[in-house]
Amino acid sequence: MKGLFFINFMVITSCICVVSALLWDYVVRTGHRWLLLLGVLLLSVLSAAGLYHYEDLFPGLIASGWDGLYDRKAMAGLVWLLTCLLAFPCLLVVAIARFFCRPRRRRRQRRQRQRRSSGVTRRSFLKGLAALIPVAAFAASGAGNLLGERDLDTTYHVLKYKNLPDYLDGYKIGQLSDLHMGLFFSPRRLQEALDAVAAQGVNRLEITGDLIDELALLPKAKAILEANACRFPDGIDFCYGNHEYYRSFDAITAMLKETPIRVLRNSAFQASRGCGQGLKGCNGRDGRSFYIAAADYSFAKGDEAFAKEREQYVRETLAKVPEDAFVVLLAHHSAFIDEGFAHHIPLTLCGHTHGAQFAPIAPLVNALGFKYLRGLFQKSECKGYVNRGTGHWLPFRVLCSREASVFELRKQA
DSSP: OOHHHHHHHHHHHHHHHHHHHHHHHHHHOOSOHHHHHHHHHHHHHHHHHHHHHHHHHHHHHHHTTOOOSOOHHHHHHHHHHHHHHHHHHHHHHHHHHHHHTOOOHHHHHHHHHHHHHOSOOHHHHHHHHHHHHHHHHHHHHHHHHHHHHHOEEEEEEEEEETTOOGGGTTOEEEEEOOOOBBTTBOHHHHHHHHHHHHTTTOSEEEEESOOBSOGGGHHHHHHHHHHHGGGSTTOEEEEOOHHHHHHOHHHHHHHHHTSSOEEOSSEEEEEESSTTTTSTTOOOSOOOOEEEEEOOOOOOOSHHHHHHHHHHHHHHHTTTSOTTSEEEEEOSSTTHHHHHHHTTOSEEEEOSSGGGSBGGGHHHHHHTTOSOOSEEEEETTEEEEEOOOSOOSSOOOBSOOEEEEEEEEEEOO
């Protein structure tokens, strides 16, 4: 979260904290508005400062051998800021309702008489509701950050194909995506994710981008990937995400090339030329080849330009792939599933969306342009899958746990 993005994030969230306090005071009428604003502003500034300080110290902590999951002060600050972000839209709705429920002068005396005869008025109901919102938001933020950082869901999918080469019947592919190794995703969590997919007996592992955010972790990432490569008999393949370009494309690429990981960028690798040749423990009579292909991340602006560049990347990727080959396409952005369907690619594996992380806003994220948000999609014999993210750059998750995916290919009778 370095640089301008981090500063903007802190400023915006701090402003939202202050506005949330104003909305709460408008409904509850504490009588201590300035004291409330001062307290909220102080907590927001301390939270932002704690996060900034943690990020500033992070390279030194890693160099000293520290392998903690997160800094507690930074996590506490994050919980506070996200509490205000969650409370803000709810308080806004209640404040609007409070505004339109103001008693008119002509009805004021009648309302006063009604209050004497009725225990609950609309104003008192809204006041009580507003008082509960910060409590609920704090509970959601605390639980979302704790469980979001801790819980990893290993999902298992059996994918059936009529045209599957016989030597791939029972073949298992693991997928990790969007690990974002950094402030809130430690090397320990990377090891746990590798353990989770290896325990399923996968033949090969695919990493679909956004591996690392903090470059201080490159040596540890390299050591873990090297140590675990032998657990995947047919290797580990990698495609680029947007964060590889944001952080340092050259540094991350150099690290990966020093490991057994196969880096693919608008290119394809022949995993088997047929009959299971080149694959460990796979034999068959089908002479069709098996390819792992990977498209680069597209930064094109505008729907038309974005679609055009995606198509260009996929055409370049598949240029030397035989038409009858069984292909698994790797692409970070989930929009590439459309290209996978258009080119009749049996399986397209993607990430990028994190599954929205906060499940209640999933419909909004869909409406903003993420057609494929999470899970399995199918068109005829072709399938596309969007991993919810094995990691995160912010750990907050609600009803959308981190994910390590496993796919078992099966011949459909």
